[in-house]
Amino acid sequence: MYILSEHKLKYLNRRIIDIEELKNSLSQNDFDLPKIIGHRLKGNGVTFGYPLISEIGIALEMGAIAKDKLKILESIDLLIQVVDEGLKLLH
Amino acid sequence: MKTKSLISLVIIDDDIDLLELLSSYFRQRGYEVNSYEDARIALSEIESKNVLADVVICDLKLPVMSGLDFIKRIRQFNSVLPVILMTAEGSLELAVESIEAGAYDFVLKPLHVPQLLISVQRAVFLNHVQNENTNLKSLFSDQDFLGLKGVIGKSAGFKKAMELAKRVSGSQANIIIFGESGSGKEVVAKAVHDLGDKKAGPFVAINCSAIPENLLESELFGYAKGAFTGAFGSKIGLFEEANKGTLFLDEIGDLALPLQAKLLRVLQERKIKRIGENQTRDITARVICATHKDLKKEVENGNFREDLYFRLNVIPINMPPLRERKEDILPLSEFFLKKFNLINNVNILGFTKAAMKKLEALTWKGNVRELENAIERAVVLANSEYIDIDDIPGPESSSEESKVSLKNGIPPLFSINNIMSLEDVGKKYIEFIFKKNGYAKEQTAKELCIDRKTLYRKLKELEHGEQPLH
């Protein structure tokens, strides 16, 4: 496999930062950042071996376009779970 | 062939995760990778040749400059560099628009990286073929002036001289070409020959200051058997050799006064007599002269006959020194690069921006000849695919070189085991000053306090003894 576990680890750790930023932006009613992060996750999740993260990215981007706070919150929760499980598997 | 260094890849994506992943993936496979989050920075690095990319991978959706805008900008100065676009938006319209803008390929995110590798490999191959193609084409066609093979220049001064050469090539008027040593006087003379009606005939060139006076006469006019001691057979002179063609008399300003009188007579009568013969022979050669000297001043000083000056000066063509036609430096450098690539069977691709700046900034005392020598040296010494600033000898480096060679070079001449004759020491010294002056003969002769003729003779001896100096 061309994706080393060090790449995956770094990738998942960066998602923890994303999660914090997503929470912050929601509290400030900012939908731009969720759209950017969603778009990015849509594009890179599968590549790093996390197809679920790509799905979450799609949901985030759509939620942000629709300004649907609930959908974004659900996506954040799901992302927390996927990142958590992913990190456990790597350790 | 020189070994090709790594294939250079530029990756642009604002997604730092992908940027890192792709960089590490391609580095592991032997690529040299430069990665950027901002397409504008990548663009300026490529444009300024700080980064020499073989292939670019660029995300389509970027915050400041989009992938499409990046391609459009790149295409303004580079029509061949393959750019692979990546995008998470998979619409057919977008793919078509990207290809129309000049993208080489369009890959969808989420990326399947091995698939991207295949696209990169194909792009590298395409780039290689395209480069080879352009190199060949440009060597054989696009730079040649007036269709003359290997005659390069686009400055106003160069064009003026060459266009005048073309206009007078059909006439029989006497032409004299003025210009510093190495500026291309012989190139102009050859152009007059090649563009005119004498082109089917021979082009015979002689440097009047390279041959001792007593030999020059027999070289020019020939001699009959027994004309002087040692004339065991007869010999035709260059005037006759050049019949139906062109005789190019270089450094006419150095011609001795008695020979000037003889030349004047030949030009007036268009007849010659071989030495020791009474028979006159018609000459049909066109005579073209050249000099680096200010002939008017030579006339004033009594070194050159006024009547000959007026006879020759019917159509003066002036080839300006290279430092006054800087626009020619880069096209000439490119041409010499290709020439010496072919001769040395190497594949140096070009010059770095810094090297180009240096080439344009130098004064080139020895004119095009010095530039040609410098590029030849750089092609041989360069250890990357592009000639860099240090590969080109500069005024500071040449004087540094002289200090070094004076410091390190002279002691061996005096070493107990390697005693040189006085003559050899003299030759070495001439060689040293000649190189130091960028092969400018005038300057060298001045510095050595000898006249040009002596210098020519000494240089000839050196050439025969060792490898040619210029």
Ligand SMILES: Nc1ncnc2c1ncn2[C@@H]1O[C@H](COP(=O)(O)OP(=O)(O)OP(=O)(O)O)[C@@H](O)[C@H]1O
């Ligand atoms: N426009 C040009 N394009 C390509 N090569 C050139 C050009 N001008 C000069 N050269 C090259 O530079 C070198 C010197 O040129 P050339 O012999 O014509 O100079 P010159 O003025 O006659 O020099 P000298 O007075 O020392 O004999 C030659 O190798 C010539 O081919």
